[in-house]
Amino acid sequence: MSALYSVRGLVKRYGVKSVLEGIDFDLARGECLVVLGRSGTGKSVTLRHLIGLEQPTSGSILFESLEIVGRSERELQPVRRRVAMLFQGGALFDSMTVFDNLAFPFREHRVCPEAELAGRIAALLDKVHLPGTERRMPADLSGGMKKRVALARALALEPEVLLFDEPTTGLDPMTSASIASLILATQRSTGAAALVVTHDIALARRVADRIAFLDQGRFRFLGTFEEAEAAPDPLLADFLAGREEADDVA
Amino acid sequence: MRLLAALDRAAEEAGALARLGARAAAGLFTPPFDFRAGIEQMDQIGVRSLGVAGITTVFTGMVMALQTAYSLPGLGVKYYIGTVVSKSLVRELAPVLVALIVGGRIGSGMTAELGTMKVTEQIDALRSMAADPVKKLVVPKLAATLVMLPALTLLGDLLGILGGLLIAVFQLDLTAAFYANDVISSLTLEDVVSGVGKSFFFAFFITVVGCHNGLTAEGGADGVGRATTNTVVLASILILVSDFFLTKLFYLVG
Numbered sequence: 001m002s003a004l005y006s007v008r009g010l011v012k013r014y015g016v017k018s019v020l021e022g023i024d025f026d027l028a029r030g031e032c033l034v035v036l037g038r039s040g041t042g043k044s045v046t047l048r049h050l051i052g053l054e055q056p057t058s059g060s061i062l063f064e065s066l067e068i069v070g071r072s073e074r075e076l077q078p079v080r081r082r083v084a085m086l087f088q089g090g091a092l093f094d095s096m097t098v099f100d101n102l103a104f105p106f107r108e109h110r111v112c113p114e115a116e117l118a119g120r121i122a123a124l125l126d127k128v129h130l131p132g133t134e135r136r137m138p139a140d141l142s143g144g145m146k147k148r149v150a151l152a153r154a155l156a157l158e159p160e161v162l163l164f165d166e167p168t169t170g171l172d173p174m175t176s177a178s179i180a181s182l183i184l185a186t187q188r189s190t191g192a193a194a195l196v197v198t199h200d201i202a203l204a205r206r207v208a209d210r211i212a213f214l215d216q217g218r219f220r221f222l223g224t225f226e227e228a229e230a231a232p233d234p235l236l237a238d239f240l241a242g243r244e245e246a247d248d249v250a
Numbered sequence: 251m252r253l254l255a256a257l258d259r260a261a262e263e264a265g266a267l268a269r270l271g272a273r274a275a276a277g278l279f280t281p282p283f284d285f286r287a288g289i290e291q292m293d294q295i296g297v298r299s300l301g302v303a304g305i306t307t308v309f310t311g312m313v314m315a316l317q318t319a320y321s322l323p324g325l326g327v328k329y330y331i332g333t334v335v336s337k338s339l340v341r342e343l344a345p346v347l348v349a350l351i352v353g354g355r356i357g358s359g360m361t362a363e364l365g366t367m368k369v370t371e372q373i374d375a376l377r378s379m380a381a382d383p384v385k386k387l388v389v390p391k392l393a394a395t396l397v398m399l400p401a402l403t404l405l406g407d408l409l410g411i412l413g414g415l416l417i418a419v420f421q422l423d424l425t426a427a428f429y430a431n432d433v434i435s436s437l438t439l440e441d442v443v444s445g446v447g448k449s450f451f452f453a454f455f456i457t458v459v460g461c462h463n464g465l466t467a468e469g470g471a472d473g474v475g476r477a478t479t480n481t482v483v484l485a486s487i488l489i490l491v492s493d494f495f496l497t498k499l500f501y502l503v504g
Contacts, residue, residue, distance in 0.1 A: 053374050073382065080380035091375035093367075108381050 003062075004029050004161060004193050005050060010059035011217075012045055019045050020056070021217030027161070032187060032194040034204040036239065037214035043197040044088070046214070047163050050195070051083050052076040081109065084159035088166045090150035092138040098125075098149055099134035105156040124152040128182060144175035151182060155190070162186070164196040168203050180206045201240060213239065266466070270384065271458040277389035278396075287390035294359075295391070296398030299352045300405075306351050307406035310343050311335055311413025319422050328422050332432025335414035336407075337441060342497070344406040345445045349452035349489045352402060354482045357460035360391055361481040364464025365474035373465065388461045392454070399453035400446045407445065444500035451496060455488040 003026035010023040019042040027033055037043050048054045049061060052068050061068040063079050092101050102121045106112055112120065125131050128148040138146060147167060154162060167183065168176035180203050187194055187207075198204060204211055204225065211228055213221040213236050221228055221236050228236060238244075314335045319328045327334070364387060367373050376383050411433055418429040460481050467477040
């Protein structure tokens with residue numbers, strides 16, 4: 001199967017601070033790759049590069065055969081129509097109702113006439129188990145509900161790739177589990193590829209076809225969850241088991 | 251070295267402001283036009299600034315009348331109150347004071363709004379959905395400010411002259427007809443055009459500075475706070491400095 005995304009030698013530095021030191025991976029159609037790593041290791045930065053929200057210091061990102069690096073905002077538009085991102089806090093437009101938030105991608109790209117919007121939006125809200133919330137404002141929603149509305153918005157244009165930035169951070173375990181189910185269900189029903197950035201091991205175990213472990217700007221491990229558990233890497237083993245850092249213990 | 255670095259940063263900032271200004275100005279003439287957003291912004295920027303703009307100019311007109319009459323008592327200046335008040339208000343005080351007061355209000359509002367959207371990733375969300383934040387957010391604000399600030403300035407002219415009238419009639423024992431006659435005979439169309447003309451430039455500066463600082467805000471509530479303060483300072487300085495050059499320009503042209 002041909003890769004949807006191929007990332008090679010991705011390096012990102014902010015001034016003298018180095019975040020990514022050469023990331024390589026492929027994302028196949030329909031695959032779910034979970035990037036694990038400690039806070040502040042550049043997981044979200046990696047994700048943001050994939051739709052050109054950040055430009056790398058060097059490296060290459062191919063979406064199908066299109067090079068994303070160095071493209072202008074206008075040139076990135078076709079890619080952004082096919083790849084949707086779910087932001088960490090949901091990033092719902094807080095001046096708009098849930099309905100207008102979900103209508104935004106449809107209106108922006110003139111996908112359908114205004115009259116069809118209500119039906120389409122109701123269907124999206126059903127998918128994320130929040131029927132009847134069209135008139136609510138984002139400020140009136142709980143953290144988990146915001147993420148689900150944001151997921152519905154991300155699904156609006158039937159993307160081929162879904163990028164999830166910490167989809168369960170700040171949520172209780174039960175809500176996290178329901179988000180994980182939603183990710184799985186979405187992937188199954190739409191066949192979209194997913195790239196999930198998280199430090200939630202339980203989520204990774206449930207949804208990942210493959211996991212990558214990001215440490216000091218590089219993928220220290222890339223393979224299936226079972227391979228990760230069998231890998232002779234003490235840091236990865238500590239991370240998966242949720243043990244304290246050796247430095248901290250001493 | 252530190253001076254060089256500061257100059258470098260200032261030049262970079264000026265370049266970024268100019269780029270945003272150019273993109274927003276181009277956006278004014280490229281479809282699609284979001285009229286609904288423009289009208290909403292007009293309400294927020296213009297209609298809700300009526301109070302502050304009105305109070306500022308009425309009292310400035312009153313003070314101008316008092317100062318002129320009392321500071322030069324022996325010269326009979328009181329009979330030229332209408333001329334002094336209307337010329338100084340229409341050419342200078344109304345455009346600058348309205349821009350400073352209203353600009354502080356709306357410029358900081360723009361920075362706070364866009365800055366909050368930036369730090370909560372809403373700007374990134376817009377970009378990720380292949381929408382252009384400049385077209386979507388900056389252009390309606392620019393269009394609304396370009397309409398409303400000159401309108402408020404015109405209204406300020408009128409209210410300031412009325413303020414002068416109150417003092418002329420109730421403090422200086424002139425008749426309303428005398429004052430009005432003085433105003434009408436001295437005020438020219440050039441005076442009005444030069445004053446309102448300035449306010450178009452001020453509107454542009456306020457919007458570009460306010461939006462730029464919002465779109466580049468970083469670091470949570472603290473960063474948005476700093477960006478907002480920066481907007482008020484930078485917009486005020488731009489208004490006052492450009493006012494000098496614009497005054498020169500309008501005297502050359504007019």
